[in-house]
Amino acid sequence: MIQRQTILILGAGASAPFGFPTGYQLLQQVIEKTTPHDLVPNYAVLDHGNFLNQLGHDAPYIRKFRDALLKSGKTSVDAFLEHRSEFIPIGKAVMAIALIQYEDEQHLFKRDGGSWYEYLFNQLNARFEEFNQNQLSILTFNYDRSLEHFLFTALQNATGKSEEECAEQLKSIPIIHLHGDLGALPQIGKGLERPYNTNITLETLNVAIKRIKIIHEGVANEPQFEQARHILSASEVICFLGFGYHPVNVERLGIRNRILNSRGKEIMGTSLGLTSMEAHQVSERCGFDLRSGTHPYGALDVLEFLRETGALHSN
Numbered sequence: 001m002i003q004r005q006t007i008l009i010l011g012a013g014a015s016a017p018f019g020f021p022t023g024y025q026l027l028q029q030v031i032e033k034t035t036p037h038d039l040v041p042n043y044a045v046l047d048h049g050n051f052l053n054q055l056g057h058d059a060p061y062i063r064k065f066r067d068a069l070l071k072s073g074k075t076s077v078d079a080f081l082e083h084r085s086e087f088i089p090i091g092k093a094v095m096a097i098a099l100i101q102y103e104d105e106q107h108l109f110k111r112d113g114g115s116w117y118e119y120l121f122n123q124l125n126a127r128f129e130e131f132n133q134n135q136l137s138i139l140t141f142n143y144d145r146s147l148e149h150f151l152f153t154a155l156q157n158a159t160g161k162s163e164e165e166c167a168e169q170l171k172s173i174p175i176i177h178l179h180g181d182l183g184a185l186p187q188i189g190k191g192l193e194r195p196y197n198t199n200i201t202l203e204t205l206n207v208a209i210k211r212i213k214i215i216h217e218g219v220a221n222e223p224q225f226e227q228a229r230h231i232l233s234a235s236e237v238i239c240f241l242g243f244g245y246h247p248v249n250v251e252r253l254g255i256r257n258r259i260l261n262s263r264g265k266e267i268m269g270t271s272l273g274l275t276s277m278e279a280h281q282v283s284e285r286c287g288f289d290l291r292s293g294t295h296p297y298g299a300l301d302v303l304e305f306l307r308e309t310g311a312l313h314s315n
Helices: 012-018 023-033 059-070 077-083 085-100 116-123 128-133 146-159 163-170 202-211 223-234 247-253 255-260 276-286 302-309
Strands: 006-010 136-140 175-177 237-241 266-269
Touching (some): 012 116, 012 146, 012 302, 023 059, 023 085, 059 085, 077 085, 116 146, 116 302, 128 163, 146 163, 247 276, 255 276
Parallel strands (some): 006 136, 006 237
């Protein structure tokens, strides 16, 4: 059981082990999926049919969006859409089409010994009646629902309890999608629902589009960010996993002020893929020591990092 008040802050790297693309990979896929076919110039090549046309986006508009994104110099679709709000509807649609295809349960239960979701679930180990005493909260910048689907599915199959009983226990673990999600899970979510699978219809695509949020400058006071900052202030352990430490995301969470004005907090984060200089810049920006290269944790993936640091162990 996790007894210390622990918060996990997830970036795209945390979902990558389960088949999901990183932010830059998603950008590449969005560009690819809106590139006109050489032989059919008025038709956007999409894996699941011509949904963009059905949503009212014609070929010239699709091409205009694709060309602007391609030449924007931005490293994520979200960052691009923040400043090109006229493309938000089509941007949300193509991101949803790209991401839904990865919501395949087989990626979550591969049993290859490399799943940090599996590791986390086992750290939550407790008698079913005491599961809700785990002191864990999760903030995620990801749209996918893979973690909550894994936890719900694992809890139900490990205990044999009903969907309703498991859903009630999981309410004790807040999972806040700061940028929205691909739909509320029918078993445990609230609002517009979409099952965890790779099937796309116009109806389910519209659900995902409505649930995705493109966060603009000056809106850090939205309810999900206020809730996140409150949880951050109360946490004893703050752990960044697969997080890119983008300055805007760091600022919106108020991470530096909460860290510099706090005492007794244990703060750590993965740095896989960062150079020593980049890790130093993150340390300066966030207010805690994150080193790469010579740092023993710099080359560790999420599972290795959690095991090596003992971030989820109780005292």
